[in-house]
Amino acid sequence: MAIVDDSKDSGSDGSWFLEAVGAIPPSPTPSETIAALELDNTLTHSRVGPSPETSHGYTKYLDGDTGTSNEAFTPVMDIAVNKPETTAEMDFLVLDDSFSATDDATGSTVIRPHRRLRAVSLGFLALLIAIAAVTSVIVPPVLTQNATVVKQAYADTAHALRLTLPTSQIALDAITSTRSTDSELSSALPQISALDSAAHGMAIEATAPLPANAPVFPSAAIGALGPLQDSAQIHAAQGSQVARLLGFAYVYRTTIPMLLNTGDLPTSAESQTINALSLSLASTLVADSSALTDLPLTETFTDLNDDAHDAVERFGSWQGEYLAALSDSDDTLATALIAEVDDIKRALLEELGESMISTRIDIDTQIVVLAGDLELFLDRLTQS
Structure with missing residues (x-):
């Protein structure tokens, strides 16, 4: 008897044993399968009703047929399709203060940009206040120090300028006195130079730019520097003026006595002596003409300057007359010419003395005024 292995048949996978013992339900019979398919074909088709808000748009639905229809999907009308409106505008959510941190529909936290901006603004304001407070503490002392x-x-x-004034008066005495020695006159130059240097130093400080004042926290000390600077410039100019006048006086004091310096002149002479005198007098005329160009033009010495030029001009023509008198052996004329040149020299010295007296009064007054102004200025500096 042959044994048939049913496990090799189609559809035999060992499940018959599980069905026999009741582990799984038994497989449907062919007749049961056909009945189930017929039941499926009799089910009512499902359809989605139209949207109450719209009557356009298409969709497709399954008609329930597993293959009996020529088309698996049939278009169905009146399916609402909500399309988003396309606009160029963007809507922003504006939340008022009545909403809480969980006011949306899901209870999620709502971010409030305006509150964040408010916090940032308050922080920035606090920073500005802190900076202003620190500045109000630091800036005023710095400005005061400046x-x-x-x-x-x-x-x-x-x-320093005030200290040079006593020595300037000493120089003034030496310059304006007709009895001053050459060494006394020479010592006046360093004293004049010291006065001029001190005045120049003060002028440099007085013309320097003032420190800037703070626009928010202005310093009264900085504001008070303007009038002080003006006074410093005035006093520096006063010192320079005194030094300048002393220098002018020194030039006249040392130049006028040297004009027409002919030495002892003979009333008669030989030809050889006359030739030597001619060269000497010509050299003196050149030196005097050069010295006149160095005389400063000032109001105090205007008359003296004019008289000095007239004297030197006369000295040029006088030389020819005097040398001719010597050549002619005209002793009388030679003597008269010598007396004339001596009188010119004497007149210049007398006029120089008179000019020195008025110059002394003028310069001394300016020195005294400057000394008083400097004392007051120093008091203002200590009190301001």
């Missing part, structure tokens, strides 16, 4: 430095510079230069 003003103090400027005032100290004014005080130092004013004091």
Whole structure:
């Protein structure tokens, strides 16, 4: 008897044993399968009703047929399709203060940009207030210190100028006195130079730019520097003026006595002596003409300057007359010419003395006024 292996048949996978023992339900019979398919074909087709808001748009639905229809999907009308409106505008959500942190539909946290901006603004304002507070503490002392430095510079230069005034009066005495020696006149030059240097130093400080004042926290000390600077410039100019006048007086004092310096002149002479005198007098005329060009033109010495030029001009023509008198052995004329040149020299010296007297009064007055102004200025610097 042959044994048939049913496990090799189609559809035999060992499930018959599980069905026999009741582990799985038994497989449907062919007749049961056909009945189930017929039941499926009798089901009502499902259809989606039209949207109450729109009557356009298409969709497709399954008609329930597993293959009996020529088309698996049939278009169905009146399916609402909500399309988003396309616009160029963007809507922003504006939340008022009545909403809480979870006011949306899902209870999620709502971000409030305006509150964040408010917090940033408050923080920035607090920072500005802090900076202003620190600035109000730091800036005023710095400005005061800057003003103090400027005032100290004014005080130092004013004091230095004040110290030169007594020696300037000594120089004035030496220059304006007709009895001064050459050494006394020479010592006046360094004293005049010291006065001029001190005045120049004060002028430099007085013309230097003032420190800037703070626009938010202006310093009264910085504001008070303007009038002080003006006064410093005035006093520096006063010192320079005194030094200039002393220098002018020195030039006239040392130049006028040297004009027409002919030495002892003979009333008669030989030809050889006459030739030597001719060269000597010509050299003197050249030197005198050069000295006149160095005389400064000032109001105090205007008359003296004019008389000196007239004297030198006369000295040029006088030389020819005097040498001719010597050549002619005209002793009388030669003597008269010698007396004339001596009178010219004497007249110039007398006029120089008179000019020195008025110059002394003028310069001394200016020195005294400057000394008083500097004292007041130093007091203002210490009190401001």
